[in-house]
Amino acid sequence: MILFDFAYERPATAEDAVAMLARLGADARLLAGGTDLLPNMRSELLRPGVLISLNALAPEPPQVAADGSVRIDALTRLASLERSGLIREKLPMIALAARAVGSNQIREMGTLGGNLCQETRCLYLNQRHDFQFSAPCFKLGGDCCYPFPRNAPTTCWSVYMSDMAPALIALDACVEILSDAGSRRIPIEAFFTGSGLKPFNVGAAELVRTVCIPAQPAHSGWGFHKSTVRGGLEFGMAVCAVCLRMEGDGKTCAEARIALGAVRERPVRAAGAERLLQGAVLDRARLAQAAAQASKEIDPLPHHGFTRRHLMDNLKVYLRRTLEQALERAQG
Amino acid sequence: MLEATRGSRTAATKAPTQLISLCVNGEWREVAVKPRHTLVEVIRDSIGLTGTKASCESGTCGACTVLLEGRPVLGCITLAIECDGMEIRTVEGLAQGEKLSALQEAFLDQGAVQCGFCTSGMLMSATALLENHPKPDRDQINKALEGNLCRCTGYNAIVDAVLQASGQGVKPVMR
Numbered sequence: 001m002i003l004f005d006f007a008y009e010r011p012a013t014a015e016d017a018v019a020m021l022a023r024l025g026a027d028a029r030l031l032a033g034g035t036d037l038l039p040n041m042r043s044e045l046l047r048p049g050v051l052i053s054l055n056a057l058a059p060e061p062p063q064v065a066a067d068g069s070v071r072i073d074a075l076t077r078l079a080s081l082e083r084s085g086l087i088r089e090k091l092p093m094i095a096l097a098a099r100a101v102g103s104n105q106i107r108e109m110g111t112l113g114g115n116l117c118q119e120t121r122c123l124y125l126n127q128r129h130d131f132q133f134s135a136p137c138f139k140l141g142g143d144c145c146y147p148f149p150r151n152a153p154t155t156c157w158s159v160y161m162s163d164m165a166p167a168l169i170a171l172d173a174c175v176e177i178l179s180d181a182g183s184r185r186i187p188i189e190a191f192f193t194g195s196g197l198k199p200f201n202v203g204a205a206e207l208v209r210t211v212c213i214p215a216q217p218a219h220s221g222w223g224f225h226k227s228t229v230r231g232g233l234e235f236g237m238a239v240c241a242v243c244l245r246m247e248g249d250g251k252t253c254a255e256a257r258i259a260l261g262a263v264r265e266r267p268v269r270a271a272g273a274e275r276l277l278q279g280a281v282l283d284r285a286r287l288a289q290a291a292a293q294a295s296k297e298i299d300p301l302p303h304h305g306f307t308r309r310h311l312m313d314n315l316k317v318y319l320r321r322t323l324e325q326a327l328e329r330a331q332g
Numbered sequence: 333m334l335e336a337t338r339g340s341r342t343a344a345t346k347a348p349t350q351l352i353s354l355c356v357n358g359e360w361r362e363v364a365v366k367p368r369h370t371l372v373e374v375i376r377d378s379i380g381l382t383g384t385k386a387s388c389e390s391g392t393c394g395a396c397t398v399l400l401e402g403r404p405v406l407g408c409i410t411l412a413i414e415c416d417g418m419e420i421r422t423v424e425g426l427a428q429g430e431k432l433s434a435l436q437e438a439f440l441d442q443g444a445v446q447c448g449f450c451t452s453g454m455l456m457s458a459t460a461l462l463e464n465h466p467k468p469d470r471d472q473i474n475k476a477l478e479g480n481l482c483r484c485t486g487y488n489a490i491v492d493a494v495l496q497a498s499g500q501g502v503k504p505v506m507r
Contacts, residue, residue, distance in 0.1 A: 001370065001373060001386075001389055001408075002368040002370065003368075004368065005347040005366060005367070005368055006347060006367055006368060007347050007367065008347070008367035008411070008413055031411070031414075034409055034410065034411065034414075035391055035406075035409055038370075038391070038409040038410075038411070039390040039391050039409060042389060042390055042409075043390070051367065051411075053411075053414060055414055079403070102479070103394065103478045103479020103480075104404060104457060104475065104476050104477070104478060104479045105391075105394060105397055105404050105405055105406045105457070105479045106391065106406070106479060108403045108404055108405055109405050109406065109409070109410070231478075232474075232475070232478030232479075233392070233478050233479055233481075
C-alpha cells in the first residue's frame with residue numbers, strides 16, 4: 001500500500017524515457033522491477049511525483065560481441081540471467097551472483113540495472129520513521145545521524161548491498177549510460193561515488209542501459225560467495241567476488257581482482273590484498289594472508305546489527321575460501 | 333540527499349483513475365485503478381478474491397505471491413497499472429471447481445497448513461516450481477520457497493507436501 005498519489009508514464013523507448021526524465025527533473029523516478037523503489041515509496045523514504053515505467057521496453061537477450069565481450073541489457077531480469085544458457089556458460093559468476101539476490105520472486109521481478117541502482121541501507125533509513133524517529137537524518141536532508149551520532153553532516157554511512165556489483169567489478173565490466181545527449185560508457189567502478197548521500201555517478205536525466213563484460217583471459221579463475229545468516233532472502237554480511245589470472249606455469253599470479261560488497265557505501269576493491277597476490281606464487285598461506293590484509297584495509301561499516309569486529313572476521317574467513325575457489329578454477 | 337523525497341506534489345493531484353483489464357484465473361475483468369494501487373490491493377479489494385494475503389507489504393514475506401504470466405511475483409510491490417492486459421493466477425485458480433489440485437491435496441495430507449496465512453503464497457510459488465521442474469529435489473524446493481516466510485515455522489511439512497505432489501514417494505501423514 002503506497003500512501004500518496006503519483007503520476008505514471010510508460011514510454012515506448014529508452015530515448016523517450018530519458019527525454020521525460022530531463023523534462024521532469026528530480027520529481028521523477030524510473031521504475032523497472034520495483035523491488036527496491038516500491039518498498040522505499042511505501043516507507044515514504046522516497047516520494048516521487050512521477051514514476052516512469054521502463055516495462056514497455058522488452059530487454060534484448062545477452063549477446064556476445066566479435067571481441068568475445070558479453071553485452072547484457074540492464075532491463076534483463078535477474079531470473080533470466082540465472083537461467084540464461086549463454087551467461088551460465090560464458091560468465092558463470094554472473095549467473096551465481098544473480099541467484100544469490102533476494103528471493104525467487106524478487107529475482108523474477110528485479111532487473112540487473114535496478115540491482116545496481118538500489119538505494120543504500122542502514123538500520124535507520126529503511127525503517128518506517130513515524131513511530132521511531134521524527135527528525136530526518138543527513139541523507140534525508142536533516143541534521144543528525146542515528147546509527148553514528150558523532151558523524152558529520154557531509155557523510156552518510158549507509159551501506160550499498162548489491163550482490164551483482166562486486167561480481168561485475170571483479171570481471172572488469174563497463175556500464176553504458178544513456179542521456180538525452182547520447183550515451184557514455186564508464187568502467188563500473190567509476191559508477192559509484194563512495195558517498196552514502198549520493199551513491200551513483202549518474203545525472204538526474206540518465207539511465208543505465210547496458211552492462212558490457214569483457215572476454216575472460218586464459219588461465220583465469222573466479223570465485224564468488226555471499227556470506228549470509230540464513231542463506232536466502234537477506235542482504236549479505238559480505239559479498240566476495242574474485243578473479244585471478246595466472247601465468248602460463250599455473251602457479252604465479254599475473255593479476256588479481258578482489259571486489260567486496262555489503263561492506264561500505266560502495267563496492268570496494270581490496271588493493272593491498274591484490275598487491276600481495278600479484279606476482280607471487282600462490283598457496284593456501286598466501287591466500288590467507290591476502291584475506292587477512294583485505295579485512296584490515298576495508299574497515300567494514302557495521303550494518304544490520306553486526307559489529308565491525310564480526311564483519312572483519314567474517315570477511316577474513318569467506319574471502320580466503322573464495323580465493324581458494326578461484327585458484328582451484330584457474331588451475332583446473 | 334534523496335532529491336525525490338522533497339518532490340513537489342503537483343503531479344500527485346493529477347493522478348487520474350484509469351481502466352485496466354486483467355485476466356484473473358482465466359476471466360477478463362476491467363477495474364479502475366490509480367497508479368499507486370498495488371496488484372494485491374486490486375485483487376483483494378476491487379476484484380474481491382481474498383485468498384491472496386497482504387502481510388508485510390514491503391516485498392519480504394511472500395504471502396501475496398501470485399503468478400503474473402506464469403512467473404511468481406510479489407503482489408504488494410507490483411503496481412496494478414503495470415499489469416494491464418496480463419494474465420494473473422491466484423490461489424483461487426488452482427482448484428477445478430470442487431476438486432483441489434494435487435498440490436493442495438498434498439498440503440492437506442502433510443498437515444502443511446498451520447495458521448494458513450502463508451499458505452496461498454506457498455501454493456503459488458510451489459505451483460510455479462512444479463510447472464518448470466516436475467520432479468524437484470529438496471534443495472530446489474527450498475530455493476523456490478525461500479521468498480515465502482512461514483512464521484509458524486512449518487517448513488518441513490511444506491517441503492514434504494511439494495515432494496508428495498510431485499510423486500516422489502512421500503507418504504501422507506494426516507489421512
